Amino acid sequence: MSGIASILNTDLLVATIRLSTPITLAAIGATICERSGIVNIAMEGIMIIGAFFAAVAALFTGNPWIGLLAGVVAGGIFSLIHAVATITFHLDHVVSGAVMNILSFGIVRYLMVMIFGHPGTTDAIPVGLKAYQFAIPGLSKIPVLGPVFFNQTPIVYMSFVLVVLTLIFLKKTKTGLHLRAAGEHPLALETIGVSVYKMRYLGVFVSGLLSGLAGAYLSIENSVSFTEGMANGRGFIALAAMISGGWTAIGSFVAALFFGFADAFQVRMQVFKVLNIPSEIFIIFPYVATVLAVAGLVKKSRPPKADGVDFMIEKEGA
Amino acid sequence: MGAKKEKRVVLETKHVKKQFPKVLANDDINMVLYEGEILSLLGENGAGKSTLMNVLYGLYKPTSGEILLEGEQVEFSSPKDAIRKGLGMVHQHFMLVDNLTVTENIILGSEPGKYDFIDYKTARKEVVSISEKYHLHVDPDEIIENLSVGVQQRVEILKALYRKARILILDEPTAVLTPQEVDELFEVVGRLREDGVSIIIITHKLEEVKAISDRVYILKRGKIVGERETSQVTKEDLANLMVGREVVLTVHKDEKEVSGEPILQLEDVVVRNQKGINALDGLSLDVRPGEIVGIAGVDGNGQSELEEALVGLLKLESGRILYKGEDIAVLDTKQRRGKGVASVPADRQKYGLVLPMKVSENMVLGFHDEKPFVKGINLALETIKTHSEKLVEEYDIRTPGVEVPAGNLSGGNQQKVILARELSSDPDFLLVAQPTRGLDVGAIEYIHSQILKMRDKNVGILLISLELEEIFSLSDRILVLYEGKIVKEFIPENTSDKEVGFYMTGGKKTAEERA
Numbered sequence: 001m002s003g004i005a006s007i008l009n010t011d012l013l014v015a016t017i018r019l020s021t022p023i024t025l026a027a028i029g030a031t032i033c034e035r036s037g038i039v040n041i042a043m044e045g046i047m048i049i050g051a052f053f054a055a056v057a058a059l060f061t062g063n064p065w066i067g068l069l070a071g072v073v074a075g076g077i078f079s080l081i082h083a084v085a086t087i088t089f090h091l092d093h094v095v096s097g098a099v100m101n102i103l104s105f106g107i108v109r110y111l112m113v114m115i116f117g118h119p120g121t122t123d124a125i126p127v128g129l130k131a132y133q134f135a136i137p138g139l140s141k142i143p144v145l146g147p148v149f150f151n152q153t154p155i156v157y158m159s160f161v162l163v164v165l166t167l168i169f170l171k172k173t174k175t176g177l178h179l180r181a182a183g184e185h186p187l188a189l190e191t192i193g194v195s196v197y198k199m200r201y202l203g204v205f206v207s208g209l210l211s212g213l214a215g216a217y218l219s220i221e222n223s224v225s226f227t228e229g230m231a232n233g234r235g236f237i238a239l240a241a242m243i244s245g246g247w248t249a250i251g252s253f254v255a256a257l258f259f260g261f262a263d264a265f266q267v268r269m270q271v272f273k274v275l276n277i278p279s280e281i282f283i284i285f286p287y288v289a290t291v292l293a294v295a296g297l298v299k300k301s302r303p304p305k306a307d308g309v310d311f312m313i314e315k316e317g318a
Numbered sequence: 319m320g321a322k323k324e325k326r327v328v329l330e331t332k333h334v335k336k337q338f339p340k341v342l343a344n345d346d347i348n349m350v351l352y353e354g355e356i357l358s359l360l361g362e363n364g365a366g367k368s369t370l371m372n373v374l375y376g377l378y379k380p381t382s383g384e385i386l387l388e389g390e391q392v393e394f395s396s397p398k399d400a401i402r403k404g405l406g407m408v409h410q411h412f413m414l415v416d417n418l419t420v421t422e423n424i425i426l427g428s429e430p431g432k433y434d435f436i437d438y439k440t441a442r443k444e445v446v447s448i449s450e451k452y453h454l455h456v457d458p459d460e461i462i463e464n465l466s467v468g469v470q471q472r473v474e475i476l477k478a479l480y481r482k483a484r485i486l487i488l489d490e491p492t493a494v495l496t497p498q499e500v501d502e503l504f505e506v507v508g509r510l511r512e513d514g515v516s517i518i519i520i521t522h523k524l525e526e527v528k529a530i531s532d533r534v535y536i537l538k539r540g541k542i543v544g545e546r547e548t549s550q551v552t553k554e555d556l557a558n559l560m561v562g563r564e565v566v567l568t569v570h571k572d573e574k575e576v577s578g579e580p581i582l583q584l585e586d587v588v589v590r591n592q593k594g595i596n597a598l599d600g601l602s603l604d605v606r607p608g609e610i611v612g613i614a615g616v617d618g619n620g621q622s623e624l625e626e627a628l629v630g631l632l633k634l635e636s637g638r639i640l641y642k643g644e645d646i647a648v649l650d651t652k653q654r655r656g657k658g659v660a661s662v663p664a665d666r667q668k669y670g671l672v673l674p675m676k677v678s679e680n681m682v683l684g685f686h687d688e689k690p691f692v693k694g695i696n697l698a699l700e701t702i703k704t705h706s707e708k709l710v711e712e713y714d715i716r717t718p719g720v721e722v723p724a725g726n727l728s729g730g731n732q733q734k735v736i737l738a739r740e741l742s743s744d745p746d747f748l749l750v751a752q753p754t755r756g757l758d759v760g761a762i763e764y765i766h767s768q769i770l771k772m773r774d775k776n777v778g779i780l781l782i783s784l785e786l787e788e789i790f791s792l793s794d795r796i797l798v799l800y801e802g803k804i805v806k807e808f809i810p811e812n813t814s815d816k817e818v819g820f821y822m823t824g825g826k827k828t829a830e831e832r833a
């Protein structure tokens with residue numbers, strides 16, 4: 001085999017899944033959040049918080065599962081700042097999101113120095129979640145797709161399940177319907193007796209939990225320590241995945257897979273030097289792919305009508 | 319009356335007051351609602367009717383005062399409490415989620431199903447069954463966006479019926495309905511009354527007040543200024559009570575010779591709607607300066623497409639729009655407006671106004687980048703303000719000032735803002751669609767006189783209205799729009815509303831075909 005063909009193999013697909021998992025998780029979280037009407041650009045920051053607390057908890061308890069729980073809970077709690085700011089205090093959603101991102105850097109830097117005495121990277125955790133990789137009997141034997149989808153690590157499996165759960169939640173449940181109504185025509189929801197604020201709090205909180213899980217994936221499953229800056233823009237790529245996925249769970253998942261593929265492809269193009277051009281060029285590949293996907297698809301997808309629109313009853317027209 | 323004593327009071331307010339930041343919308347309201355009664359609420363635009371209803375419904379909190387339900391004092395912290403106590407409300411503006419289906423909208427908040435899962439099958443069945451029971455036909459699976467306003471109104475009513483309200487509040491449910499639809503609605507209301515439901519209905523149409531209600535309260539500037547048994551009063555009495563002066567309920571139109579070249583001509587215009595159907599199907603018409611041409615028709619026969627094609631929101635498949643002899647079909651909306659085409663859209667909240675923006679900003683929208691409203695690259699804020707204040711005065715727009723968001727105005731006053739802006743733009747051609755939707759009788763009188771004044775100034779006017787009465791009283795010529803074509807032309811003096819109505823439903827066509 002020669003040229004590009006040599007890197008088109010099962011490994012590339014496995015890497016695609018690995019790299020897309022945090023994007024998928026944050027993107028379906030953002031989907032739920034924005035369908036409720038709250039714009040969320042804070043996934044990057046929430047991911048960082050989740051990654052940090054997951055690593056710290058795994059380190060001090062020696063148990064990565066406790067780390068996972070800590071990452072998810074930390075993400076959820078941190079996201080509540082965004083909820084309080086935008087829903088209760090009617091702050092602009094983008095402003096609050098930007099503040100959240102900056103705040104996360106500060107918090108993590110501060111705690112790094114407090115706990116470890118230095119910024120940068122934490123000590124390595126004794127066991128990571130990668131140790132729990134397992135092949136699903138039977139299914140993992142399917143050619144190509146088997147090893148790609150059914151011989152994975154825990155959070156990757158969770159992400160598949162969560163995509164399906166998000167889909168069911170939004171399409172089939174009462175709460176899901178209420179949440180969608182909150183993002184389309186909040187006053188209509190309020191006038192039939194469901195609290196818009198509750199739905200929006202729920203949306204932000206769930207997205208916090210999922211971004212926290214995405215963070216835990218980065219620090220204790222895909223790696224064995226936390227490093228500042230390890231989210232590396234994935235929270236923003238998740239935002240792009242949600243938009244090009246048309247604010248749907250499946251769309252977000254597919255878009256995340258595409259971005260994961262772009263990333264995996266880029267790494268291989270660099271490492272294997274299959275084409276005779278400076279390999280650094282390929283670093284930009286996933287980002288260009290993101291821009292193109294968003295530019296190409298955004299016109300076709302319809303955002304929730306009241307996405308980013310503040311809700312305050314007595315300010316609304318009669 | 320002896321009979322009255324036996325009636326049970328289901329809802330009562332005592333000294334209810336609602337103060338908005340700058341407006342006292344309700345002032346010392348004492349009202350009662352009897353069981354099984356149909357009560358009307360009448361009042362000028364901005365009198366505080368919707369506010370009062372929203373207070374009853376738990377959406378707004380009263381500043382002070384008490385609400386008693388079945389004799390028991392209640393304090394609703396949200397509509398949820400009100401719904402639980404058996405209240406239902408159809409709001410003045412649609413409370414429907416556009417991208418959901420009819421079924422989803424109707425069941426929203428009271429979905430059938432176990433745990434958190436929606437049982438769509440049962441939901442659909444229930445929707446079909448109440449829609450059949452009350453003869454309110456809707457397609458349960460259609461998306462709201464694709465429905466005409468009349469059908470959307472039906473969905474709103476079904477929404478309230480689905481919740482089995484014991485007290486039903488209807489805030490201007492007839493404003494967007496055709497006469498047939500109004501009859502349908504009143505049948506439903508009558509049936510509900512028989513079931514013991516008590517109903518409060520708000521409408522600006524005095525004949526509707528007479529036709530449907532037992533009793534009426536008249537509201538003026540936030541206060542109740544009168545209470546009448548409907549059978550004891552005439553339409554004229556009601557109008558006088560409400561406005562505080564004699565109101566001319568029928569306009570007087572001078573005879574006027576129109577001649578000269580048409581200012582606007584549509585030639586074989588074909589326009590496709592979102593579903594790909596020809597909504598305008600070879601439509602031709604012309605309007606001469608100083609003439610009012612009325613388009614009569616049942617809603618959904620191409621009215622909104624005609625409106626959108628004229629202002630440039632919809633592309634023509636074929637045909638021409640000649641304005642002063644020039645084809646303007648290729649021009650965009652802004653360019654058309656620049657040439658003296660003004661329009662009052664039927665959907666005031668979607669096309670006419672930017673609700674969160676100030677009244678003054680809305681008043682110059684579309685002209686905000688032209689003299690005298692700009693100074694260099696800045697807006698001439700002082701000029702805009704004085705201009706708006708003048709219009710507010712002239713059109714009697716009830717607002718605490720021109721700096722408040724347009725969304726804070728009452729529905730009728732929002733409409734007046736659009737009319738003021740468009741009529742004052744000194745157009746040569748004016749398109750008015752549903753100009754008096756939601757206006758009180760005093761305001762209608764004024765707007766009609768303004769439209770006639772434009773006619774005297776030699777403006778060519780195309781009037782699209784679902785109200786035959788309005789068409790008859792204003793038009794010099796009546797064109798009947800049916801299935802995207804003009805099927806008949808009348809001179810109002812030589813026809814009757816019966817005859818026009820016949821053509822509106824395509825009746826004549828089938829009769830001719832049969833012959």
Ligand SMILES: Nc1ncnc2c1ncn2[C@@H]1O[C@H](COP(=O)(O)OP(=O)(O)OP(=O)(O)O)[C@@H](O)[C@H]1O
Nearest residue numbers: 318338343363364365366367368369727728729730
């Ligand atoms: N949310 C709000 N904030 C501030 N002022 C408001 C608000 N809603 C209504 N108002 C003001 O309260 C007054 C009463 O408005 P309301 O909507 O109750 O009138 P209405 O009688 O229903 O009129 P219409 O017939 O035009 O619908 C108006 O002056 C309006 O500007």
Ligand SMILES: [Mg+2]
Nearest residue numbers: 368410728729
């Ligand atoms: Mg009103």
